[in-house]
Amino acid sequence: MSKNKNHQAQSDRYEIRLSGSGGQGLILAGVMLAEAMGVEDGKNVVQTQSYGPEARGGASRADVVVSSDTIYYPKPMGLDLLLALTQEACDTYFSALRENGILIIDSDLVHQPPTPDCYSFPFTMLAKNEIGHVMVANVISLGAIVEITRLASKDSIKTVVKSRAPVGTEEKNLKALELGFKIAKEKMKSTRTAAV
Amino acid sequence: MGKNIRLLQGNEACVEGALLAGVRFFGGYPITPSTEIAEGLARRLPLVDGTFVQMEDEIGSLAAVIGASVAGVKAMTATSGPGFSLMQEHIGYAYMAEAPCVVIDVQRGGPSTGLPTKVSQSDIMQAAYGTHGDYRAIVLSASSCEECLLYTIKAVNLSEKYRTPVVLLTDEVIGHMREKVEIPDPEELEIVDRVKPEVPPEWYKHFEITPTFISPMASFGDGYRFNITGLTHDEMGFPTAKPVQIKAKLDKLRKKIERNKEDICEIKTTYMDDEPHVVVLSTGIVSRAANQAVKMARQKRMKVGAIQLVTVWPFPDELIMQYMKSCRHLIVAELNQGQILKEIERYIDKRHTKIESLQRYDSELITPQDILQKVREVK
Numbered sequence: 114m115s116k117n118k119n120h121q122a123q124s125d126r127y128e129i130r131l132s133g134s135g136g137q138g139l140i141l142a143g144v145m146l147a148e149a150m151g152v153e154d155g156k157n158v159v160q161t162q163s164y165g166p167e168a169r170g171g172a173s174r175a176d177v178v179v180s181s182d183t184i185y186y187p188k189p190m191g192l193d194l195l196l197a198l199t200q201e202a203c204d205t206y207f208s209a210l211r212e213n214g215i216l217i218i219d220s221d222l223v224h225q226p227p228t229p230d231c232y233s234f235p236f237t238m239l240a241k242n243e244i245g246h247v248m249v250a251n252v253i254s255l256g257a258i259v260e261i262t263r264l265a266s267k268d269s270i271k272t273v274v275k276s277r278a279p280v281g282t283e284e285k286n287l288k289a290l291e292l293g294f295k296i297a298k299e300k301m302k303s304t305r306t307a308a309v
Numbered sequence: 310m311g312k313n314i315r316l317l318q319g320n321e322a323c324v325e326g327a328l329l330a331g332v333r334f335f336g337g338y339p340i341t342p343s344t345e346i347a348e349g350l351a352r353r354l355p356l357v358d359g360t361f362v363q364m365e366d367e368i369g370s371l372a373a374v375i376g377a378s379v380a381g382v383k384a385m386t387a388t389s390g391p392g393f394s395l396m397q398e399h400i401g402y403a404y405m406a407e408a409p410c411v412v413i414d415v416q417r418g419g420p421s422t423g424l425p426t427k428v429s430q431s432d433i434m435q436a437a438y439g440t441h442g443d444y445r446a447i448v449l450s451a452s453s454c455e456e457c458l459l460y461t462i463k464a465v466n467l468s469e470k471y472r473t474p475v476v477l478l479t480d481e482v483i484g485h486m487r488e489k490v491e492i493p494d495p496e497e498l499e500i501v502d503r504v505k506p507e508v509p510p511e512w513y514k515h516f517e518i519t520p521t522f523i524s525p526m527a528s529f530g531d532g533y534r535f536n537i538t539g540l541t542h543d544e545m546g547f548p549t550a551k552p553v554q555i556k557a558k559l560d561k562l563r564k565k566i567e568r569n570k571e572d573i574c575e576i577k578t579t580y581m582d583d584e585p586h587v588v589v590l591s592t593g594i595v596s597r598a599a600n601q602a603v604k605m606a607r608q609k610r611m612k613v614g615a616i617q618l619v620t621v622w623p624f625p626d627e628l629i630m631q632y633m634k635s636c637r638h639l640i641v642a643e644l645n646q647g648q649i650l651k652e653i654e655r656y657i658d659k660r661h662t663k664i665e666s667l668q669r670y671d672s673e674l675i676t677p678q679d680i681l682q683k684v685r686e687v688k
Contacts, residue, residue: 138429144487148316151489164405185601186677187486187594 116294126180127264128189131254132206133198133219135173135294138251143175145255145273150179153269159187163203166214172202179264195264196254197223217257219250232261234296249289252278256293261301313492319457320387322490323413324349327385327469329493331500332411333359334384338366338374338392341425342481344416346387368390371399371412376586378408379537381528383465385411390419393432394439400474401440402539404562406546407516407524408477409468409503413461416480418672427672428481430593430644434651436476437622443559445566447471448622450478450592454488460619466501467573471565472526475672478621480644482594482674501548506533514544518557522565539545549606565611566623573626579603585614587684590653592618595675599642602680618649626656633662638687642667642675663687 129146143160151158154278159178176189194215197203200223203216207227210216216231221238234257240250252274261272271290278286317325323346327335335350349362360377364370369387370418371466377384388396393414403410416432435448447467451460460477468475506513506525515535518543524544527533536546541558543549549558566573578598581588589599596617606613616629633639639662650666657664667683669675 143315147487152314152316158487158489160316161482162485185597185604187482187488187597188674188676190677241650 124182125158125178126178126182127193128191129177129179129194129196129258129264130189130192130209131175131177131196131251132172132174133196133203133222134202137173137198138197138248139196140175141277142251142255143243145252145270145277146258147177147179148277149259149265150177151270151281153272156181159184161188172199172203172205174206189297194258196258197297198237198254199248200224202226215261217254217261219254232257232297234300239292239296243292244285244289246282246285249282249286251290252286253293253296256290256295257297258293258297260294260297266300311326313355313490313494314489316435316452316487317453317458317490318345318485319347319454320345320485321349322457323387323461323595324353325490325492326458327411327465327482328353328357328384328405329458329495329500330462330465330503331502332379332383332385333357333373334372334382335360335386336362336364336368336377336384337386337388338364338370340367340389340392342417342484343387343389343392343413343640343643345484346415347411357543367395371396371403371410371663374410375399375406375408378403378410379406379529381531383409385413385465387413387415389415389425390429390432391419393435397439400476401442401444403474404440404444405442405539405541406519407472407526407535408537409472409476409493409560410525410610411459411461411464411468411477413464413477413479415484417479424672426481428479428644429672430478430595430669430676431646431648431670432478433592433621433643433645433648443563445563446476446622447473447566448476448478448620450618450621451483452593452596452617453483454490456484456619457483458490458492462498467566469503470503470572470635471569472503472523472568473562473667478593478604480594486643502657505639515546515581515679516542516544516558516561518544518561522561523618546608549652554615570623570625570627573620573623574628575619576625577619578619579615580607581614581616581632582614583618585612585641586635586637587611587613588632588636588638588681588682589613589615589640590618590629590649592621592649593619595642595644598675599680602684605677605681606684611684611688623648623653626653629653630656633657636662640665640667640680640683640687642680642683644669644675645668652671
């Protein structure tokens with residue numbers, strides 16, 4: 114018989130949802146983020162996903178919970194970060210976002226953001242025009258998430274993207290990741306300047 | 310050397326556990342949400358000189374597993390509700406023939422084909438009473454990816470030790486979710502192998518009634534003579550109609566489990582050290598919500614504890630009852646219509662401890678909020 118002791122009073126539990134439609138690579142992005150924070154950075158992580166017929170074609174999502182404490186309940190109880198790559202996903206999950214939660218959207222695919230207080234990037238357009246492959250929009254958004262939140266170290270996410278990317282696409286994916294870092298950095302800089 | 314930590318799905322963790330435990334045969338038929346176990350072992354078993362066979366159905370699957378086991382190989386299968394129903398006949402056969410084997414049931418919603426992609430804990434009773442005849446089951450239940458690995462090993466160990474089928478219950482959520490799992494160093498693991506006979510072949514009895522009721526087990530091909538049958542048999546394995554031998558066989562099967570309850574049964578407790586008056590009893594994935602709820606309740610200075618069943622069958626009543634002296638309200642939380650509830654009711658003195666049930670069978674998980682609300686109701 115074992116006993117669970119050592120509970121911290123304050124938890125740094127952080128809950129993330131990557132949402133969009135089936136085929137946008139959100140599950141893989143969730144796995145990559147979880148692996149970077151968990152295996153590389155040593156935090157506790159749980160990654161869950163919508164599964165079944167509704168995950169094909171329609172709304173798809175990957176959830177990641179991260180904490181330095183033990184994670185008991187594996188699914189998000191509210192959202193600290195929501196990535197929405199379709200209008201439908203944004204509409205469905207926005208209400209779960211906490212008061213100070215971060216919303217990141219694809220500016221070309223979410224035409225009506227529920228709040229002006231969000232990060233908006235043309236992930237899919239950039240994937241097509243800058244990297245030459247629409248499939249890497251997930252990795253560009255991963256780069257933006259890491260740049261904005263610092264949830265994982267850049268080295269960790271690079272290591273994971275390289276190892277989890279399909280064989281032969283490593284370079285493209287790393288380029289996409291760097292692009293994500295870059296656009297988020299610029300956006301944050303301009304937001305700060307605007308605030309001043 | 311650093312620890313080998315990987316991000317694995319529950320089903321993938323079962324594969325790692327099986328290989329570490331020494332499983333070298335898998336006979337199965339793919340079914341959601343267990344398929345990743347078969348896929349993983351189909352890839353990995355050939356690399357360690359093991360055998361993977363996709364059978365024609367689940368009846369054939371467990372038959373093949375029993376055959377491999379009797380031939381001396383640690384063997385298992387994995388399935389979900391509908392396939393588990395088909396396997397019940399051969400679970401009884403493995404029990405009668407005392408052939409060690411493991412069945413992992415990744416639970417989904419039922420009855421019948423039910424909800425292939427949704428979570429459930431509704432096979433708890435079937436795991437104990439699904440096969441006909443007087444059957445004493447050993448059933449474990451995992452609540453995390455790490456436990457998927459460790460309890461697959463524990464299931465194989467118990468099956469080898471007691472020469473009996475062992476079921477490991479998980480569910481759709483645990484099967485598919487990913488968590489960090491430490492792959493243990495094989496050198497540091499306790500791996501149990503079935504006891505082999507030390508007597509010369511002419512003295513050997515495959516089903517010998519020993520003081521521990523566990524008989525040493527020769528394999529086909531070792532040069533020992535024995536018979537395997539589902540018919541009630543004597544110590545050599547040949548069918549018998551003698552009441553004395555029939556009773557002796559059935560007592561042997563029962564006692565080897567019953568007398569070792571202490572060794573087989575395990576529970577885990579959270580915040581149970583200060584004799585809480587409110588206790589949440591659960592197993593598997595629901596224990597994750599229970600522990601979360603208890604932690605949240607403690608932050609609000611509510612004295613609540615949680616008990617997780619690791620062994621579901623034989624029911625660990627003694628282990629639970631030591632905590633019931635101080636317990637006034639026992640909340641039984643489960644993803645079914647009250648299967649653990651019906652069992653625990655047999656042991657609880659209701660004048661002392663009030664039983665409250667919290668059930669969900671709408672394909673969604675019981676949340677920490679669901680449990681907290683129940684705790685507030687009883688407080």
